Amino acid sequence: MNGYNFTDRVRKVLQMSREEAARLGQRYVGTEHILLSMIGEGEGVGTAVLIALDIDLKAIKRKIEETVDAQPGRGENAVRPAGPDLPYTSRAKKVLEMAMSEARDLSCRYIDTGILLLGLLREEKGIAAQVLTAAGVTLDRARAETLKLAGSEPLPNTESPGGRSGGYNFTDRVRKILHLAREEAARLGHEYVGTEHILLGLVREGEGVAAAVLTNLNVDVEELEQMIEQRVTKGGAARVVGPDLPYTRGAKKVLELAMAETRELDHSYVGSEHLLLGLLREGAGVAAEVLTDLGVTLEEARAETLRLLGTEMPSGPPRPRRAEILDRMRVLVNELLGVPGPDASRLRQLAMELSGLLDDLGRAQ
Secondary structure: OOOOEEOHHHHHHHHHHHHHHHHOOOOOEOHHHHHHHHHHHOOOHHHHHHHHOOOOHHHHHHHHHHHHHOOOOOOOOOOOOOOOOOOEOHHHHHHHHHHHHHHHHOOOOEEOHHHHHHHHHHHOOOHHHHHHHHOOOOHHHHHHHHHHHOOOOOOOOOOOOOOOOOOOEEOHHHHHHHHHHHHHHHHOOOOOEOHHHHHHHHHHHOOOHHHHHHHHOOOOHHHHHHHHHHHOOOOOOOOOOOOOOOEOHHHHHHHHHHHHHHHHOOOOEEOHHHHHHHHHHHOOOHHHHHHHHOOOOHHHHHHHHHHHHOOOOOOOOOOOHHHHHHHHHHHHHHHHHHOOOOOHHHHHHHHHHHHHHHHHHHHHO
16 A cells, blocks of 8 residues: 555545535535534544544534634525545645645554544634634644544555555553553653653553563663653643543654564564554663663564564564665655645645655665
C-alpha cells in the first residue's frame, strides 16, 4: 500500500459530505459537511474520539446547521444533486492536506476518520474547526485519543506488493501499555507522556513478549523503575489521566520506530516487543538511556524477541536506501494526485522535496 490510502469508511464519509451539502442546499462541499457526514456515519474512529472526549454529537450537528442557516444566500439557486460535480472549498481541500500531514507525522500509511478529524482541527478556520473548538475539542486531546484508538478502523481492501496490509494494528496489550503510560505520567505529576512513561507502562503491564525479553536479558524491573524515577523530576500537575496528555516528540518517534520494526520484521501487528525495540531505537529519551545503562542493546533485544516468537530475521539484506527513497517519492506523488488543486506553497514544497529525492536516488544507485 503506497502513499496515503483512505479507509473505506473515509471514502464513505466523503461521499456522504456531498449528500450533506445537497441536503443543506449548498453548491460546494465545506469542512462543515465533512464533519456532519462523519457524525452521521457514526461508527469510525473520528466519532469514537469525540464520544471519548464527552462531546455531544447532536449539539455539534445542531450548531453546524444553525451556522449554515445564518449564512447569507444560503440555498439560493442550489438545485444540484449530490455527486462528484460538487466542488470542495479551499478549506475542505486543506483539511485533506492536513489529514495527509497527520498521517505522515504519525507514520500511518492510511487515513482513517480519526486522522480526518485531526485534519478538520488543524485547518482551524472552517466551520467544523470553529464548532469543535467551541465545544472544547483541542488538537492535542483529539490526537492523543486517536493514537489510543489507532488501528481499530478497517483498512482499505488492498495489499502491498509483499502481500501484507500496509496499515499497522496495535495489539490490545499495546493499547493497555499506552493507557498505563498516561497513568504513570499522571502519577509523576507530568503534563505529557514521554518515553519513560511508556517504558514504565510496559513494565507495569508485565505480561507481554517485551516483559519476557527484559526478564531473559536479566533486567531487574525494580531497579529499572527506580532509575527512571531518579532521572525525572516529579511535576506539580493535578493527577488527571486522560487523552489530553500529549505525547512528546520522543514518544511519537518511539511509535514510528515500533511501526518500522513491524515492517522490517515482516509482522502484521505492533506488539509490546516492537514497542520495546522502538524505545531502544529512539536512542535519546530517558527510556533508551535507562535500558542502555542496564546493558540492554537493540541487537540483543531484537534477537531475544525473535527467539521467543520462534521466528528468524527476514532473509536478504537490510532494506536499501533506494527503496526508502522510492517509497517517499510515491507518498509525495500520491499526495499530488489525491488533493484537488493543492496551494502554490505546498506545490513548491513538494517539488523541492522530490528534486532532493531524485538527487539522493542518483547517489543510492
